[in-house]
Structure formats: structure tokens, C-alpha cells
Amino acid sequence: xxxxxxxxxxxxxxxxxxxxxxxxxxxxxxxxxxxxxxxxxxxxxxxxxxxxxxxxxxxxxxxxxxxxxxxxxxxxxxxxxxxxxxxxxxxxxxxxxxxxxxxxxxxxxxxxxxxxxxxxxxxxxxxxxxxxxxxxxxxxxxxxxxxxxxxxxxxxxxxxxxxxxxxxxxxxxxxxxxxxxxxxxxxxxxxxxxxxxxxxxxxxxxxxxxxxxxxxxxxxxxxxxxxxxxxxxxxxxxxxxxxxxxxxxxxxxxxxxxxxxxxxxxxxxxxxxxxxxxxxxxxxxxxxxxxxxxxxxxxxxxxxxxxxxxxxxxxxxxxxxxxxxxxxxx
Amino acid sequence: xxxxxxxxxxxxxxxxxxxxxxxxxxxxxxxxxxxxxxxxxxxxxxxxxxxxxxxxxxxxxxxxxxxxxxxxxxxxxxxxxxxxxxxxxxxxxxxxxxxxxxxxxxxxxxxxxxxxxxxxxxxxxxxxxxxxxxxxxxxxxxxxxxxxxxxxxxxxxxxxxxxxxxxxxxxxxxxxxxxxxxxxxxxxxxxxxxxxxxxxxxxxxxxxxxxxxxxxxxxxxxxxxxxxxxxxxxxxxxxxxxxxxxxxxxxxxxxxxxxxxxxxxxxxxxxxxxx
Numbered sequence: 001x002x003x004x005x006x007x008x009x010x011x012x013x014x015x016x017x018x019x020x021x022x023x024x025x026x027x028x029x030x031x032x033x034x035x036x037x038x039x040x041x042x043x044x045x046x047x048x049x050x051x052x053x054x055x056x057x058x059x060x061x062x063x064x065x066x067x068x069x070x071x072x073x074x075x076x077x078x079x080x081x082x083x084x085x086x087x088x089x090x091x092x093x094x095x096x097x098x099x100x101x102x103x104x105x106x107x108x109x110x111x112x113x114x115x116x117x118x119x120x121x122x123x124x125x126x127x128x129x130x131x132x133x134x135x136x137x138x139x140x141x142x143x144x145x146x147x148x149x150x151x152x153x154x155x156x157x158x159x160x161x162x163x164x165x166x167x168x169x170x171x172x173x174x175x176x177x178x179x180x181x182x183x184x185x186x187x188x189x190x191x192x193x194x195x196x197x198x199x200x201x202x203x204x205x206x207x208x209x210x211x212x213x214x215x216x217x218x219x220x221x222x223x224x225x226x227x228x229x230x231x232x233x234x235x236x237x238x239x240x241x242x243x244x245x246x247x248x249x250x251x252x253x254x255x256x257x258x259x260x261x262x263x264x265x266x267x268x269x270x271x272x273x274x275x276x277x278x279x280x281x282x283x284x285x286x287x288x289x290x291x292x293x294x295x296x297x298x299x300x301x302x303x304x305x306x307x308x309x310x311x312x313x314x315x316x317x318x319x320x321x322x323x324x325x326x327x328x329x330x
Numbered sequence: 331x332x333x334x335x336x337x338x339x340x341x342x343x344x345x346x347x348x349x350x351x352x353x354x355x356x357x358x359x360x361x362x363x364x365x366x367x368x369x370x371x372x373x374x375x376x377x378x379x380x381x382x383x384x385x386x387x388x389x390x391x392x393x394x395x396x397x398x399x400x401x402x403x404x405x406x407x408x409x410x411x412x413x414x415x416x417x418x419x420x421x422x423x424x425x426x427x428x429x430x431x432x433x434x435x436x437x438x439x440x441x442x443x444x445x446x447x448x449x450x451x452x453x454x455x456x457x458x459x460x461x462x463x464x465x466x467x468x469x470x471x472x473x474x475x476x477x478x479x480x481x482x483x484x485x486x487x488x489x490x491x492x493x494x495x496x497x498x499x500x501x502x503x504x505x506x507x508x509x510x511x512x513x514x515x516x517x518x519x520x521x522x523x524x525x526x527x528x529x530x531x532x533x534x535x536x537x538x539x540x541x542x543x544x545x546x547x548x549x550x551x552x553x554x555x556x557x558x559x560x561x562x563x564x565x566x567x568x569x570x571x572x573x574x575x576x577x578x579x580x581x582x583x584x585x586x587x588x589x590x591x592x593x594x595x596x597x598x599x600x601x602x603x604x605x
Contacts, residue, residue: 069452
């Protein structure tokens with residue numbers, strides 16, 4: 001079995017490209033929409049946006065604290081502001097501005113963390129954002145969203161434009177396949193999407209880790225006759241407790257998957273809810289352990305830590321008490 | 331400007347600042363007394379801000395970057411009718427909205443501040459929005475000289491000049507003292523004027539306790555077309571109460587009963603001299 005999710009067919013676009021395309025469509029129709037950048041229009045795929053809508057892009061230069069403060073000021077004056085910067089810098093360097101100027105002051109800025117997680121791969125830990133869910137989760141009044149595929153990204157950006165509350169949306173830059181063709185499986189902030197339904201194990205993933213989770217689930221079913229519920233928990237805060245409860249009640253084990261530290265992210269959010277609500281069952285948080293990551297491409301890093309189709313499959317079998325080497329139906 | 335009326339206000343404001351700080355048993359006494367004349371002139375002579383127009387997109391904006399001197403702001407907002415002054419008896423009390431730094435829960439407050447080095451970026455964003463919308467409102471922010479080492483100020487200073495924000499006016503309440511001691515000893519930021527000028531600002535100095543000078547300098551805004559304006563207001567920490575003046579310990583010192591009584595009498599005497 002291939003360990004690499006990148007080796008799968010990836011017919012979709014990068015969520016980053018969907019973001020920039022969607023923002024152009026929105027900005028054309030609504031002149032109050034602004035992109036605010038920190039020398040990040042290239043990495044944010046906003047060069048064309050800047051050419052088409054020069055009056056709707058505000059360049060700040062490499063100064064993330066100021067980027068967020070200025071974005072808050074613009075939003076307070078009625079602008080629909082998308083503050084776009086690499087997730088690593090946006091949510092660490094400017095954290096106090098996010099806390100005070102956006103969340104506490106309730107300025108409805110849309111913070112867009114680009115090249116999130118380990119998207120920057122071998123550029124190293126300065127450029128990784130494995131802390132963003134954790135630090136933002138304990139700040140009141142900001143939603144945290146990691147869309148999984150092109151559909152979720154388009155929806156997240158479109159719905160964020162209408163949202164009058166602070167929100168943080170992060171995604172990566174590798175091409176992503178659609179999770180499902182089912183158009184009735186809609187997208188709404190705070191409501192996880194049940195992609196497959198099964199009673200053996202729940203795999204709750206977020207962002208671009210949902211795809212390998214889904215691939216693992218397909219193999220679990222095909223090879224082992226294990227039925228998994230796969231959830232795209234695109235909104236990490238507020239978490240969809242109702243859906244969490246539903247899948248936890250109906251499965252034997254729960255795995256969470258995220259391109260984030262195992263500390264403070266989706267996994268711990270799910271764990272605390274499940275424990276506090278009496279769901280005591282095999283549980284595993286899959287993410288990046290508490291270390292500066294191994295050097296490699298995004299795919300290599302994720303594979304290294306088992307955040308891959310193969311890794312999720314093995315962990316599912318292990319959590320269900322099955323021999324991971326067994327290739328036959330249990 | 332009715333100078334006498336304004337001078338009376340300044341003294342009355344000072345008495346109220348002390349009253350509510352004593353009531354709360356907390357507050358930033360020295361800095362509130364150093365910036366109160368600036369706030370007096372801003373709210374009574376400069377800003378087109380009132381409880382009636384506070385939700386209008388065309389109002390001027392005042393963002394207090396030195397949020398710790400919120401007592402000065404509360405007293406002025408109460409005087410302008412944003413809320414009943416009696417509310418200030420709850421300042422810093424359990425469940426009160428009148429906390430020790432500005433929040434939007436209090437009508438009349440533009441932004442939640444208190445962490446230093448935030449007001450200028452917020453103001454820059456608001457001023458850019460005014461330019462984009464072709465609106466005539468001005469944006470004012472009050473900073474302390476002690477908060478200038480925060481790097482975000484200098485990021486914002488660059489952006490303000492880059493976008494030619496002549497609708498932006500920053501005021502530095504230069505009382506030259508901070509919690510540890512003289513600003514010049516803690517982290518010398520002088521010469522402030524040359525620094526901002528080199529960043530592309532137009533700078534003027536003013537006696538921050540002269541109501542006429544303050545009014546005059548605000549009337550000269552923008553100092554130069556296409557440039558953000560900085561007013562360096564030279565002030566005295568604890569101004570108006572002789573034993574508090576230029577004393578580091580009154581940064582957030584709260585007067586005891588006797589000290590309060592002496593301070594009020596001194597201000598009463600000053601008031602009598604005007605009337």
C-alpha cells in the first residue's frame with residue numbers, strides 16, 4: 001500500500017487557489033471587500049487580485065502585528081477585510097493583535113492563514129504553524145476553520161465574507177480532491193460534515209488531513225470490512241458537539257487527525273468533550289508530536305508522523321485491537 | 331473657545347479622576363492627570379463625536395492607545411453624556427463594565443485597548459478606510475511616550491506615511507515618566523520628533539497643559555497635506571496636584587483619604603482663582 005497521499009490522483013486545485021479565485025469573485029461584486037497583505041500577495045496567490053482590484057488590496061509590508069491592527073481598524077470602519085499572511089507568522093507574531101484588536105474588540109476581520117501546518121515543508125519550523133489551533137482556541141470570540149477540499153474552501157470564504165464576526169481560516173497549497181460529490185452534503189460553520197458513515201470507528205479529521213482519512217476508511221472497508229465514519233471537522237471552534245456525540249455513541253473507537261501539534265488542537269478538543277460526556281473508548285490523537293519536525297517535504301513530514309492514508313489505516317486497526325500486518329478480513 | 335469655561339472643566343475633570351480612582355481604589359493617576367487637558371480640548375473643541383452621532387460612520391474617531399489612563403476618558407465621556415456619571419462609582423468593581431482599561435462595553439469607547447502599541451495600527455486602518463470611502467472624518471490616537479518602544483508603533487508609523495494619511499493625528503502625551511522611572515532612563519526614545527519626521531510624519535510640539543495651544547495646534551491639522559500629523563504634547567505626570575507632579579510613584583498610586591483631601595483642596599483653590 002502506498003504511504004503517500006500525494007501519489008493519489010489529485011484532480012482538484014489547491015485550496016489556496018480556490019481561496020484567491022473565490023475572493024476575486026466576491027470582490028468584484030462587493031467593493032467593501034479588501035485583501036490586506038504583508039508582502040504576501042504572491043504566496044497568497046493574490047497577484048491577479050491586486051491587478052484587477054488595485055483599490056481593494058492594502059499592502060502593509062512585512063509587519064504582521066501592524067497587518068492585524070490595521071485590518072481591525074479597517075473592519076471597524078465597515079470594510080470586509082481578509083487579512084492574508086502565512087499562518088505561522090499571522091498567529092504567532094500577531095497573536096496579541098488577534099486577541100485584543102480582533103477578538104476582544106470584536107472587529108470582524110477574516111484572518112487567512114496561508115501555507116498552514118507543514119505546507120512549507122523543508123523550510124523548517126519557523127515556517128510551520130502547528131500551534132495556531134491551540135493558541136486561538138483559548139481566545140474568546142474567534143472561529144477557527146480548516147477547510148478540507150475545494151468545495152469547503154469556496155464555501156468558507158464565501159460565507160466568511162458575509163460573517164460579521166472574527167474568524168480564522170487556514171489551508172495549505174497542495175492540490176486537493178473533493179471529499180464527496182454529494183451536493184446535498186453542505187457546508188456550514190460549526191457543523192462537521194459526515195463524509196462516510198460506519199459503526200466500527202470514527203475518524204474525525206480537519207483540513208487537508210480529511211482526504212487521507214477518507215482514503216484510509218475506503219481501504220478499511222475494502223480490505224478489512226471495517227466501517228468508518230469519517231468526519232470533516234472543518235470548524236475546530238465552535239466544535240460540532242452534536243455530531244461528535246452521535247459518532248462517538250455509534251462507534252467502538254475514535255481517532256482524530258490534524259496537521260497540528262497533538263497538543264491543544266482538534267484532538268484535545270474532542271478528547272475533553274468525550275471524556276466529560278462519558279464516552280470512554282479507545283481514542284487516539286494523530287498529529288505532530290511535541291518536537292521540531294523531521295526535515296522533508298510536507299508529504300514526507302506527514303508520512304513520517306503517520307498522518308497519511310497508511311498511518312491512519314494502521315492506527316485504526318491498532319485501536320480496534322487488530323493485527324496491523326493482517327491483510328485479510330478480521 | 332471659551333478659555334475660562336474650558337479651564338474650569340480641566341480642573342473639574344481632575345477632581346473627578348481622583349474621586350473615582352479613590353472610589354475604585356485603583357487607577358493610573360499620574361497619566362490620567364497628564365493627558366486630561368488633551369482630552370478636554372479634543373472632546374469639547376475638536377472631535378465631532380457625541381452620544382447622538384456615535385454610530386454614524388462620519389464621526390471622528392478617538393482611539394486611546396494608552397488605555398491605562400482610562401479614568402480620564404471615562405470622566406470626559408460621562409461629561410459628554412455618553413453615560414450617567416454615577417456609573418463610575420462601579421469602576422473596577424465586581425461585574426462593572428467600567429474596567430481599568432477601555433472597552434466597547436462602555437458607550438463612547440471606540441476600541442478595546444490596554445495592551446500598549448495597538449492604538450496607532452488601529453488608527454491607521456481606520457484612516458485608510460476613511461480615505462477609501464472619501465469620508466472627511468479624522469482619526470486621533472493618544473499614545474504615551476513610555477509605550478513607544480513597542481515595535482508595532484513603528485510598523486504603524488511607516489504605514490501611516492506610506493499611505494499619506496493626513497487624516498490621522500497621533501498625540502504623544504510626553505510626561506517623560508513611566509512605571510519604572512524616567513522614560514529617558516528606561517529606554518530613551520528621544521528625539522521623538524526626528525524619528526517620526528524621518529518616518530515621513532509632520533511633527534509639532536505643544537504644551538500639553540495649555541488649552542489654547544492645544545486648540546491652536548488641533549486647528550492646524552493636517553500639518554501638511556499628504557502626511558500624518560504628530561503632536562508631541564509636553565506634559566507633567568500628575569499635573570494639577572503638586573505632590574503628585576513628576577513623581578514616578580503616582581503612576582498608579584491611589585491617594586489615601588488625607589492625600590485625596592489635600593489634592594481636592596488644591597484643585598478647589600485653583601478653581602477659585604479662575605472663577
